[in-house]
Amino acid sequence: MQMIRRTSNLVPTAPHKKIGRPRSEAVREAILRATFELVSARGFRAITMDQIALKAGVGKMTVYRRWSNKAALVMDALAQLVGPATAFPSAARSLERLSKQLLLQARFFRGPYGTLIRSLLAEAQFDENLAREFRERWIIPRRAGVLEILGHAVEEGDLKTGVDLEIATDQLYGPIYYRLLIGSGKIDRTFVETLLQQFLDGHKA
Amino acid sequence: MQMIRRTSNLVPTAPHKKIGRPRSEAVREAILRATFELVSARGFRAITMDQIALKAGVGKMTVYRRWSNKAALVMDALAQLVGPATAFPSAARSLERLSKQLLLQARFFRGPYGTLIRSLLAEAQFDENLAREFRERWIIPRRAGVLEILGHAVEEGDLKTGVDLEIATDQLYGPIYYRLLIGSGKIDRTFVETLLQQFLDGHKA
Amino acid sequence: MQMIRRTSNLVPTAPHKKIGRPRSEAVREAILRATFELVSARGFRAITMDQIALKAGVGKMTVYRRWSNKAALVMDALAQLVGPATAFPSAARSLERLSKQLLLQARFFRGPYGTLIRSLLAEAQFDENLAREFRERWIIPRRAGVLEILGHAVEEGDLKTGVDLEIATDQLYGPIYYRLLIGSGKIDRTFVETLLQQFLDGHKA
């Protein structure tokens, strides 16, 4: 299955009449926007492809020409609309960046994006292709950021050496996803700060 | 399905009382067993209620009379067949019990039970009732065990005071569930031991 | 299939305590009465065996012990409760008896009994056993009465000879059943009288 078929706009040099993105790009965005709004409001299961096509003012074929199924579509909606907003913030010291980043992520999890992420992670349990996509396009980039920060923190002397940084990353992300999926507790500022504090207690240089 | 024959009650001490579970109990178990075998072997999505009913030698209505949907059924299969096997082991010191328990849990996650837990946790993202059931019947009892152990460890002087034990529990379970769902790494003995080690580094008295 | 199992009351000589019919006979009548009331009021299809058993205050097994299915039960309800009421009336001349009998039959067809007869005749199209029962216990006895009357009318000189009396009977009953089933016209006194008149026009001696 070709999971995500990115539109291949082949005529960038001569946009015949309209200026700006070609129509197909506008259609793509309309679909992604409709998807995001419907899914974040009413949930992944409750939304059908027909509803998405209807809301986007598009035929179902037009949707399936671009995404092979609902999960792939929601995956793109997440990556395109939400992804950029979780870019890693900057700060003087690495640990400060880490804190900012976790708090940012937590804020997203509380909002409508949380619904998308939960849906995708859930659906991925039944769909190996989606699981791979989700890992590669969502999980790994964010883990990479944290791993890098942790590495810098070691170099900066804020974190002791000898720590397994992969597992350290699990220790930071794991509890947040756990709460997202299980709902065993809020994902608020206090939680993230305490979590980070208790994490650092054991790893500070 | 082999029914229990009540006619050959050989227990001499209570002759006037029928022994052997009533038929309805045997039916229930047959359904749970069929569910567990099918779902752990081929996955939640791939299995239909008809297949379960067929394998259990039971009409579909008999299944629906007891469970309102597939998720509720699998939830019960987990609680009934798997739950008892993850009872908390005993050991001299609390930290030793904690280690044993996490390793035991990890071993289960690697086996066929992992499939059930992933399926249920995934399905729970779309079904609020199931989510509640899963929390109350699976998550909370196990968290309670860990919380208790951590409390004892503090009393025993193996863990420093002032730690938020709820969040500490998240720090222990979170990364394991995270790997279960995301598949970002194995859930083997090394992982659990390192995880526990890095956790304790920050909390030892 | 043993279609209709008539209860075989084997102790007519010594009803030990209660006077009158034994209980099993009372149960039988309660079931027949419940059947008649429900079916004539709401129709054959709309009524389930559970409803009949409930209304009769009886377990379903008790119904099935006596009748093999709903059609057999309704057949008995017809024969037992309605049959006697359509006995052939007496009159001086045969043609007068014929007229009275047809008018009587028509009156029954208009009432709640009509629903039972329609239901049974309809169900008989799908159930060969019921079809046979219906013919033998309902149709043929009434045809026999008409045939006999027609025979007497010939002897009495009111009907000419050389008429195929079987087909003559079809000519009398056919149009009435036709209207019952098709609803193409009322089955009132005028209809029956005109029908009989136009029939006799061709057959009078």
Added chain:
Amino acid sequence: MQMIRRTSNLVPTAPHKKIGRPRSEAVREAILRATFELVSARGFRAITMDQIALKAGVGKMTVYRRWSNKAALVMDALAQLVGPATAFPSAARSLERLSKQLLLQARFFRGPYGTLIRSLLAEAQFDENLAREFRERWIIPRRAGVLEILGHAVEEGDLKTGVDLEIATDQLYGPIYYRLLIGSGKIDRTFVETLLQQFLDGHKA
């Protein structure tokens, strides 16, 4: 199912207009044909909607989109496939046409079409909508033909005046349907001819 290919339109006179019924029409016919074959061969009750859909190579929804239940479907199969074949024949005199028509109808009743008509008339006893449909689309058109013939016969002087022609029609059709449903006798040529003869005896001018 062999679909009609619209691409090889070879008719030169109307090149811009697509020829060949649209797919939806072909589907409709495939379903009606499958229905007719199955029901006339094995009976109304024995056939399920799944079997019809399977034989027609069609999803069940496609059947239900066009017909609300099995009875409506069989009704259409009768009207579409069988109806035209019972058109009124021509003859010099009206009474001759009447005879021919009744014999034709009788022949149909003996064949596979008889099963459909019996099934529908039976089912109509439980379904008011079907009853109306059956009357309006099957019964009334054929009655109208007979009524017209009888009227002409009166004009031609072959039938006496003063006869209630509606009831006369009942007298002709009634006995035939009666035998069809009750099976009290064959519906052969002799029966129809005798029936007609005994009918005319009373109504000839």
Added chain:
DNA sequence: AACTAATCGAGACGGTACGTCCCGTCTTAGA
């Protein structure tokens, strides 16, 4: 009066068909 055997109501059971839903593909008419 106590015991046994039969019978009952209640309703669970295996099974079959129903009619609905949504997926992902295919067709059609019109722009």
Added chain:
DNA sequence: TCTAAGACGGGACGTACCGTCTCGATTAGTT
């Protein structure tokens, strides 16, 4: 030539009712 609209094959769903079977309680007849 492309698209919206939506029909289509497929397959699972959850429901209804059939006719059978189980169960504990009640009754009937016997000891």
